[in-house]
Amino acid sequence: MIQVKNITYQIGKKELIKELSFDVKSGELLAVLGANGAGKSTLMKLLCREISPNYGDIMLGGQYLKKYSLPELARRRAVLSQQNTISISFIVNELVMMGRYPHFEHQPGPKDYEIVRQVMEETGITHLSARDYNTLSGGEQQRVQLSRVLAQIYDCPDACLFLDEPTNGLDLLYQQQVMELARRLADRGYCVICILHDINFASRFADKILMLKNGRSVALGTPLEVINCENIHETFNINVKLMACEGYNCPLVIPATIQT
Amino acid sequence: MLLILLLVVVVISSCVGAVAITVPEFLSIIANKTGISQTMGFKPQQAAVLMNIRLPRVVLGVLIGAGLGISGAAIQGLFRNPLAEPGLIGISAGATLCAVLVIVLEVGFFTKLGGVIGFYAISLAAFTGACVTTFIVYRMSTRHGKTEITTLLLSGIAINSLALGFVGLLTYMATNEQLPVITFWSLGSLGGASWETVSGLLPFIMIPVVILPFLAKSLNALTLGDAQAFHMGINVVNMKRIIIVLATMAVGASVAVAGVIGFIGLIIPHILRMTFTADNRLVVPGSAILGAALLTAADMVARTIVAPAELPIGILTALIGTPVFMYIIVTERNKNKL
Numbered sequence: 001m002i003q004v005k006n007i008t009y010q011i012g013k014k015e016l017i018k019e020l021s022f023d024v025k026s027g028e029l030l031a032v033l034g035a036n037g038a039g040k041s042t043l044m045k046l047l048c049r050e051i052s053p054n055y056g057d058i059m060l061g062g063q064y065l066k067k068y069s070l071p072e073l074a075r076r077r078a079v080l081s082q083q084n085t086i087s088i089s090f091i092v093n094e095l096v097m098m099g100r101y102p103h104f105e106h107q108p109g110p111k112d113y114e115i116v117r118q119v120m121e122e123t124g125i126t127h128l129s130a131r132d133y134n135t136l137s138g139g140e141q142q143r144v145q146l147s148r149v150l151a152q153i154y155d156c157p158d159a160c161l162f163l164d165e166p167t168n169g170l171d172l173l174y175q176q177q178v179m180e181l182a183r184r185l186a187d188r189g190y191c192v193i194c195i196l197h198d199i200n201f202a203s204r205f206a207d208k209i210l211m212l213k214n215g216r217s218v219a220l221g222t223p224l225e226v227i228n229c230e231n232i233h234e235t236f237n238i239n240v241k242l243m244a245c246e247g248y249n250c251p252l253v254i255p256a257t258i259q260t
Numbered sequence: 261m262l263l264i265l266l267l268v269v270v271v272i273s274s275c276v277g278a279v280a281i282t283v284p285e286f287l288s289i290i291a292n293k294t295g296i297s298q299t300m301g302f303k304p305q306q307a308a309v310l311m312n313i314r315l316p317r318v319v320l321g322v323l324i325g326a327g328l329g330i331s332g333a334a335i336q337g338l339f340r341n342p343l344a345e346p347g348l349i350g351i352s353a354g355a356t357l358c359a360v361l362v363i364v365l366e367v368g369f370f371t372k373l374g375g376v377i378g379f380y381a382i383s384l385a386a387f388t389g390a391c392v393t394t395f396i397v398y399r400m401s402t403r404h405g406k407t408e409i410t411t412l413l414l415s416g417i418a419i420n421s422l423a424l425g426f427v428g429l430l431t432y433m434a435t436n437e438q439l440p441v442i443t444f445w446s447l448g449s450l451g452g453a454s455w456e457t458v459s460g461l462l463p464f465i466m467i468p469v470v471i472l473p474f475l476a477k478s479l480n481a482l483t484l485g486d487a488q489a490f491h492m493g494i495n496v497v498n499m500k501r502i503i504i505v506l507a508t509m510a511v512g513a514s515v516a517v518a519g520v521i522g523f524i525g526l527i528i529p530h531i532l533r534m535t536f537t538a539d540n541r542l543v544v545p546g547s548a549i550l551g552a553a554l555l556t557a558a559d560m561v562a563r564t565i566v567a568p569a570e571l572p573i574g575i576l577t578a579l580i581g582t583p584v585f586m587y588i589i590v591t592e593r594n595k596n597k598l
Contacts, residue, residue, distance in 0.1 A: 048491060074493025081487050087340050088483050090538045101477055102493045
């Protein structure tokens with residue numbers, strides 16, 4: 001579905017992404033892990049074509065990413081960004097409907113209303129539909145934005161979903177719900193790429209994990225293959241212990257003694 | 261509903277004034293002039309006043325109000341800031357500077373041009389000033405094809421104080437005859453209305469008023485952020501350019517004809533957003549209609565309240581607009597507390 005072929009992105013002489021290659025198939029959930037400044041967000045921008053790589057190519061659905069027109073692209077991939085502040089107060093309903101903008105010209109059709117309703121049910125924000133976005137809590141706002149992004153590709157089963165730290169600012173219950181939702185979407189056939197900070201979340205929900213450091217790939221593979229003390233030390237510069245846990249394939253990661 | 265309000269305001273405004281015209285008389289004149297009926301239920305003097313003085317002025321008010329309202333809505337959407345206004349990013353100030361420049365240098369330079377250009381000199385200068393300032397502000401704030409909203413606002417503020425500084429300097433240099441012209445013009449007035457000014461203004465207002473509502477969806481998406489709008493398939497760079505050009509067109513032309521009329525662009529979209537919805541598909545066209553109605557009504561008051569003299573409409577919009585605006589802010593704040 002998405003093929004990243006040896007991409008490099010640099011500003012001046014600083015290489016933010018260096019010779020990175022991977023591919024993600026439909027129905028797969030790829031988690032991207034890395035320390036702050038490792039290039040996760042840059043990679044996300046490259047994938048959604050906000051910026052273009054200096055070298056290498058990105059293919060989406062067998063076609064070069066740069067060949068898509070913007071409206072075409074909007075129906076093939078949706079993006080949940082980290083920064084979502086709005087100074088003009090919209091009602092939640094209207095905001096989620098904006099996700100349908102690439103699909104209608106001026107007025108939404110009955111199908112668009114139906115999708116908005118379904119999406120809001122799926123993310124559990126139906127009760128907020130008439131509220132002013134700016135009066136919601138941070139976690140509620142995040143779920144509204146997620147609904148909007150989801151509405152954009154809800155009826156496009158061969159689309160991609162990019163989530164940039166979707167669990168930010170959510171409490172434990174909603175973190176879990178958002179990740180379960182991401183997992184469900186992947187199982188439905190979407191290709192989901194998700195930047196995460198929590199290694200245990202990544203190994204629990206993802207099919208594949210990509211670990212980044214200084215724009216290069218440290219490890220790429222199934223959670224079982226890549227989650228080990230060496231990779232984690234290499235990526236985050238921390239010492240951890242692994243703990244086997246009943247019912248899980250992959251060991252849990254817990255911090256070891258604090259470095260001095 | 262807003263359209264009905266506008267119609268009512270237009271009819272009332274056409275009828276009120278030094279020469280009184282009743283509503284049936286008004287309808288009769290219109291019917292007669294458009295050839296619908298042959299009856300003459302009015303005096304010729306009334307018809308002359310209506311057709312040559314009052315109607316052009318009302319139409320001018322409608323056009324300018326619509327232009328200021330819609331460009332206010334567009335600019336607020338573009339800047340993602342409900343407080344943005346054409347005046348804020350320096351469009352009005354640039355226009356004022358150029359107009360005042362023309363008034364002060366008039367004797368030395370513009371009388372030589374004479375004729376038609378001499379007559380339109382102030383208007384043309386104001387329009388040029390608006391275009392030039394927008395261009396400068398836009399260039400200052402655009403890097404790598406991306407418009408930084410904060411820089412844009414800051415450049416607007418800088419241009420504003422620079423332009424107003426020069427206006428102050430020119431006012432200081434101005435002769436006694438020029439001073440009232442400068443003051444009156446910078447306070448705003450629809451006094452120069454004629455069918456000529458109306459037809460000159462018409463395209464500059466109609467183009468934005470017709471096109472901008474079609475961009476309402478994109479304006480909504482821009483509210484979410486540049487990146488988010490881009491992810492939704494909108495060519496953000498082009499869209500911003502188009503909106504800036506259209507908004508400047510309307511504001512520049514309005515300032516050129518009527519001077520600086522504040523608050524319409526700020527307050528009208530606000531009222532709509534607070535009473536109905538923030539959806540630009542309603543706010544953008546609605547601002548044009550409500551702006552037209554409000555400015556026409558304000559002008560009616562401006563030319564009758566101290567009759568036979570006339571109050572500059574800019575003073576009136578500020579005097580009435582500010583308390584209304586403050587009232588809205590306070591009620592909105594109380595509503596959000598609950």
